Amino acid sequence: MNFEHKVVWIIGASSGIGAGLAKAFAAKKARLIISSRDNATLRSLEQQLAGHTGCTILPANMTDRLALVHVVERAMGIYGHIDIVIHSAGVGQRSLAIDTELSVYNQLMEVNFFGPLAVTQYLLPHFRKQGHGHVVAISSMSGLMGFPMRSGYVASKHALKGYFETLQVEHTLDNFYVTIVSPGRIKTALSMSALTGDGTSYDKMDKGQLNGIPVDECADRILKAISQKKKHVIIARSERLLYWLRILIPAAYYRIARKRGLDNQ
Numbered sequence: 001m002n003f004e005h006k007v008v009w010i011i012g013a014s015s016g017i018g019a020g021l022a023k024a025f026a027a028k029k030a031r032l033i034i035s036s037r038d039n040a041t042l043r044s045l046e047q048q049l050a051g052h053t054g055c056t057i058l059p060a061n062m063t064d065r066l067a068l069v070h071v072v073e074r075a076m077g078i079y080g081h082i083d084i085v086i087h088s089a090g091v092g093q094r095s096l097a098i099d100t101e102l103s104v105y106n107q108l109m110e111v112n113f114f115g116p117l118a119v120t121q122y123l124l125p126h127f128r129k130q131g132h133g134h135v136v137a138i139s140s141m142s143g144l145m146g147f148p149m150r151s152g153y154v155a156s157k158h159a160l161k162g163y164f165e166t167l168q169v170e171h172t173l174d175n176f177y178v179t180i181v182s183p184g185r186i187k188t189a190l191s192m193s194a195l196t197g198d199g200t201s202y203d204k205m206d207k208g209q210l211n212g213i214p215v216d217e218c219a220d221r222i223l224k225a226i227s228q229k230k231k232h233v234i235i236a237r238s239e240r241l242l243y244w245l246r247i248l249i250p251a252a253y254y255r256i257a258r259k260r261g262l263d264n265q
């Protein structure tokens with residue numbers, strides 16, 4: 001697929017995978033809308049992309065559900081249409097279920113599930129009217145199996161995958177595509193902002209995160225999946241093995257996932 005002049009809205013563009021995607025799409029001469037809560041970081045990204053591409057900052061907070069309808073209207077108004085929306089906003093978790101307050105589950109579900117759900121629901125009528133649209137959901141291997149210290153995160157990513165997979169099955173609009181991306185560990189600062197049991201930030205880089213797949217490699221693979229209109233892509237190293245163990249030798253999955261999850265903090 002040629003991304004030149006395509007309008008790509010990246011939510012969660014201020015860091016990590018979202019920022020990597022913004023750079024990769026800019027290199028392909030796409031027109032960008034970049035969103036997150038952190039205006040200062042978005043401005044610095046916009047400056048880095050200047051000269052490559054059209055790029056507009058649109059502040060958005062995934063937990064402010066009532067405001068999201070207006071955010072979508074503003075996004076639609078910037079270039080008059082949207083070709084691709086990418087849900088990369090997300091927050092991680094590092095706490096055992098038994099130590100996790102209910103409010104933390106709410107927060108994880110708001111950012112990782114209800115925010116992307118609301119934006120997509122508001123966009124669908126626009127996609128119908130314009131006759132095309134592509135939604136990309138950055139889920140996780142945690143949307144495919146359980147993993148220690150991430151009960152709420154895993155639940156939110158299962159919900160995300162369930163919603164988007166159902167959209168794929170319904171497929172009621174022509175020229176409408178959904179790509180679900182399930183990364184394993186990617187080298188971003190996700191664990192820094194991950195929520196602990198009382199809702200404070202974990203503030204540490206995990207061993208696993210530090211040794212993760214580089215962001216630019218992950219972004220290139222996501223662009224390839226989008227251009228091929230893939231329904232689902234896994235971007236992972238040994239986590240992929242864990243996924244197959246869960247299906248083929250469940251006892252080994254429970255043992256190894258428990259050990260890896262508790263050791264790799």
Ligand SMILES: NC(=O)c1ccc[n+]([C@@H]2O[C@H](COP(=O)([O-])OP(=O)(O)OC[C@H]3O[C@@H](n4cnc5c(N)ncnc54)[C@H](OP(=O)(O)O)[C@@H]3O)[C@@H](O)[C@H]2O)c1
Nearest residue numbers: 012014015016017036037038061062089090140185186188
């Ligand atoms: N890194 C991995 O190993 C990995 C693996 C599997 C899946 N993922 C998924 O990949 C996505 C991107 O994560 P990342 O690794 O790139 O982490 P990251 O660098 O921490 O990026 C998270 C992004 O989400 C945005 N965000 C967080 N809360 C938000 C809110 N309430 N409203 C709007 N934006 C919000 C952040 O921007 P602001 O703080 O500026 O709002 C930031 O741009 C997430 O959905 C994550 O679950 C990551």
